[in-house]
Amino acid sequence: xxxxxxxxxxxxxxxxxxxLIIVAKxxxxxxxLLGSVAYITLAExxxxxxxxxxxxxxxxxxxxxxQPIADGLKLLLKEIILPTSANPxxxxxxxxxxxxxxxxxxxxxxxxxxxxxxxxDAGLLYILAMTSVGVYGIIIAGWASNSxxxxxxxxxxxxxxxxxxxxxxFALVGVLLAxxxxxxxxxxxxxxxxxxxxxxxxxxxLFAIYLFSGLAETNRTPFDVVEGESEIVAxxxxxxxxxxxxxxxxxxxxxxxxxxxxCALMFCGGWLxxxxxxxxxxxxFEFVPGIVWxxxxxxxxxxxxxxxxxxxxxxxxxxxxxxxxxxFIPITIVWLxxxxxxxVFEIPPWFD
Amino acid sequence: MGIEExxxxxxxxxxxxxxxxxxxxxNPVFAVLFLVLAFFTSAGLWLMLEAEFLAITLVLVxxxxxxxxxxxxxxxxxINLAPLKEGFIRYLPVGVLVGVxxxxxxxxxxxxxxxxxxxxxDPVGHEAGYSNTKELGxxxxxxxxxxxxxxxxILLVAIIAAISLTLRKGRQTKYVKPEQQVxxxxxxxxxxxxxDAVKKQSAAEEE
Numbered sequence: 047x048x049x050x051x052x053x054x055x056x057x058x059x060x061x062x063x064x065x066l067i068i069v070a071k072x073x074x075x076x077x078x079l080l081g082s083v084a085y086i087t088l089a090e091x092x093x094x095x096x097x098x099x100x101x102x103x104x105x106x107x108x109x110x111x112x113q114p115i116a117d118g119l120k121l122l123l124k125e126i127i128l129p130t131s132a133n134p135x136x137x138x139x140x141x142x143x144x145x146x147x148x149x150x151x152x153x154x155x156x157x158x159x160x161x162x163x164x165x166x167d168a169g170l171l172y173i174l175a176m177t178s179v180g181v182y183g184i185i186i187a188g189w190a191s192n193s194x195x196x197x198x199x200x201x202x203x204x205x206x207x208x209x210x211x212x213x214x215x216f217a218l219v220g221v222l223l224a225x226x227x228x229x230x231x232x233x234x235x236x237x238x239x240x241x242x243x244x245x246x247x248x249x250x251x252l253f254a255i256y257l258f259s260g261l262a263e264t265n266r267t268p269f270d271v272v273e274g275e276s277e278i279v280a281x282x283x284x285x286x287x288x289x290x291x292x293x294x295x296x297x298x299x300x301x302x303x304x305x306x307x308x309c310a311l312m313f314c315g316g317w318l319x320x321x322x323x324x325x326x327x328x329x330x331f332e333f334v335p336g337i338v339w340x341x342x343x344x345x346x347x348x349x350x351x352x353x354x355x356x357x358x359x360x361x362x363x364x365x366x367x368x369x370x371x372x373x374f375i376p377i378t379i380v381w382l383x384x385x386x387x388x389x390v391f392e393i394p395p396w397f398d
Numbered sequence: 399m400g401i402e403e404x405x406x407x408x409x410x411x412x413x414x415x416x417x418x419x420x421x422x423x424x425n426p427v428f429a430v431l432f433l434v435l436a437f438f439t440s441a442g443l444w445l446m447l448e449a450e451f452l453a454i455t456l457v458l459v460x461x462x463x464x465x466x467x468x469x470x471x472x473x474x475x476x477i478n479l480a481p482l483k484e485g486f487i488r489y490l491p492v493g494v495l496v497g498v499x500x501x502x503x504x505x506x507x508x509x510x511x512x513x514x515x516x517x518x519x520d521p522v523g524h525e526a527g528y529s530n531t532k533e534l535g536x537x538x539x540x541x542x543x544x545x546x547x548x549x550x551x552i553l554l555v556a557i558i559a560a561i562s563l564t565l566r567k568g569r570q571t572k573y574v575k576p577e578q579q580v581x582x583x584x585x586x587x588x589x590x591x592x593x594d595a596v597k598k599q600s601a602a603e604e605e
Contacts, residue, residue, distance in 0.1 A: 061401070136427075167529045171454045178462030182434070185466065189427060189473045197473070204470045208463055228531060368576060 071163050075152055083299040084114035090352050097356040124288035129192055132285065136190035141286070141293035144183025148297040151176035151304055156231045158317045158336040170218050170228045173308065174211075177263060180301065181207040184272070184282045187294070191285035199281025202363065203265065203272040209370040210262040210269075216378035217256040220249050221312045223385050224396065234316035239395060240323030244315040248388060248396050251381045253313040255374050257347070260305035262370065264298060266351055268358035269366055276360075306347035307340070314343050406446060413439040426472045430465060437461050448524060451531040 058066070088103065088110065095102030103110035128134060154169035156162035166172055181204060188200020224245050225233035237244045246253050262269035265281075273281035283294045310316060317336030321327040361369070392398045416436040420429050437460045444453035538546050 136431075166450070168450050168454050168531050171451070171458065171531075175454050175458040175462060178458060178466075181462075181466055182469075185469050185473070186431075189469075200473070201470065204466050208466055211462065364573065365576070 068163070072153075075163060076149060079149070079152065079300060079303065080296065082303060083296055084118060086299050086303070086348060087117065087295070088114050089348075090355070093349065093352045094356045097353070118292070121288055121292040126288045126290055127285075129285045132192045133190040136186050137285075138290070140183050140187035140190055141290045141297070142183070143186060144180060144297040145293050145300070147176045147179040147183075148300040148304070152300075154230060155304070155307060156234065156311070156316070157340060159231065159235070161337065162231060165229070165231065168228045169230045170222055170233070173304075174215055174218055177214075177301065177304070178207070178211050180297065183294070183297065187286065188282040191282075193285050195278045195280075195284050196282050198278045199272050199284070202278075203282060206265075206269065206272060206366060206370070207263055209367060210259040210374070213255055213370060213374035213378055214259040214263065216375065216382060217249075217252040217259065218312075220252040220378065220382055220385050221245065223382065223389055224249060225312075226389075230311055230316075234311055234318065237315045237318060238322070241315070241320050243323075243395055244313065244318070245396070246313040248385065248393075249313060249381070251377055252385075253309070255378055256313070257305075257309055257350070259370075259374065260302075260309070261351065261354065262366065264301045264305060266302070267355040268361050270360060271363050271366055302348065302351055303344065306351065307344045309347050310340055310343035316340055316343075402446065406443070409439045409442045409446070413443070426475070427469070430468050430472050433468075434461055434465050437465070448528070449530055451534050 055063070091113075092102040092110070103113040106112040106116045128137060151173050153163045154166050154172050156165075184203045184207075185200045188196045188198075188203070191197070221233060222228055225236040227233055227236070258269075261267075265272040271277070273283075278284075283291055286294060317340040319328065319331055319334065319336075319339055321331045389397050413436055416432045416439065419432040420436060423429050423432065437456060441453040441456045441461075444450075444456065
């Protein structure tokens with residue numbers, strides 16, 4: 047049986063073999079990603095519910111565990127309504143433009159040493175480019191819907207994403223300075239040593255700015271003026287229903303996971319064990335594979351995102367803009383100088 | 399035909415089609431979107447030339463920022479296209495003349511005489527460890543450091559000029575200064591009034 051399969055595999059031309067392997071790898075990344083997106087929606091509702099002394103969804107399945115499946119089914123079976131005098135092509139293509147870049151960015155994310163789809167040299171730049179392209183889905187959705195609320199949401203989104211991208215880009219420049227590479231694997235490997243060797247200490251302001259800009263880029267509270275329910279109903283996706291709406295939220299949550307994983311990779315040692323360099327514990331936790339540490343760190347950041355949502359009220363729009371341009375960008379520029387000096391003078395233990 | 403050639407022709411065809419659509423399509427929003435498509439496909443062509451830094455920067459800067467602002471402006475305009483399209487025949491001779499002059503100039507400069515196949519060496523594929531990003535950075539910050547710095551200063555001047563042109567003093571806005579907003583105290587805004595408890599007369603009578 048196994049031999050015949052191997053025979054069959056050998057009969058395929060080599061080019062096609064590589065193609066098939068790549069497609070299989072993509073599936074291995076995307077399928078768990080979409081699964082975790084579904085369950086993050088449940089986690090979000092549960093976490094916020096417990097923070098507000100409620101129980102949250104608990105009817106579908108044991109302790110509400112099947113709730114995402116019920117939600118998905120419901121959205122799948124709902125009618126997709128095309129608003130009158132909406133632009134039909136753009137209205138349908140907008141969710142695709144939102145989810146495409148959100149998934150494409152995952153191709154350069156390493157999950158463990160060597161466990162990556164595309165070991166690209168300019169990985170960091172690629173991620174920045176992909177996350178910035180995602181805004182087209184939102185803008186086009188807002189324009190094509192032929193609705194004032196959706197349009198206002200799209201305009202806010204365009205301004206907000208372009209503003210926070212600059213701060214985010216500068217934070218990434220700091221990481222690239224510290225890690226000496228644009229390749230995410232090399233950045234993680236530059237943090238070898240111990241918990242204190244990770245970049246979160248020398249890059250602490252950039253770390254905070256990256257995290258908060260990530261909140262703004264993914265339109266989460268306290269920067270969710272794009273969706274601001276009390277002001278513009280639901281923002282850019284107010285006219286969307288059924289599967290088209292679901293695709294938008296898929297893209298949003300995929301982006302949240304991406305930002306959280308990047309925080310873990312760039313500032314918190316990625317797949318490196320937090321017990322590295324500690325005599326007894328390091329040996330004790332030797333058996334844990336790196337991907338578990340990476341996912342644990344990512345989950346912590348995702349929890350932070352949910353926690354912020356339950357805690358902070360929404361910023362006013364001018365405050366959002368002020369924070370981005372007048373606070374975050376100057377801080378990043380100053381801290382880039384600090385990091386540059388630290389790298390030049392080879393300050394231990396990070397840059398020696 | 400190898401896979402590389404095939405990809406090149408696919409990208410080239412999409413690029414030419416998108417570029418044509420940018421200038422011919424009626425709806426300006428679609429024109430911007432086709433321009434985005436054109437940028438994307440040219441980024442793909444650059445990737446095939448192993449210029450991954452330039453390709454990704456094209457997507458990052460032009461697609462991710464410049465075109466978003468373009469979209470922003472175009473969406474806000476409610477352009478009535480009919481007056482814009484008036485006088486097509488009247489301006490046609492001038493337009494054709496300018497177009498022909500530009501085409502001739504381009505052919506003269508980048509034609510086969512200067513950039514023919516015999517003038518330019520075939521590009522050689524680099525080995526696996528080659529980093530285009532690193533090479534570009536090295537050249538930019540050593541050999542061309544002065545032109546690079548001068549260009550950035552010119553850009554800075556342009557930014558300052560653009561901002562100062564749009565900055566108007568004394569306009570009517572409801573903008574609150576954040577530094578004053580932060581230091582506001584409870585006494586400035588809130589007045590607590592002590593009142594004696596009053597029994598409701600009518601309710602007492604009914605009982």
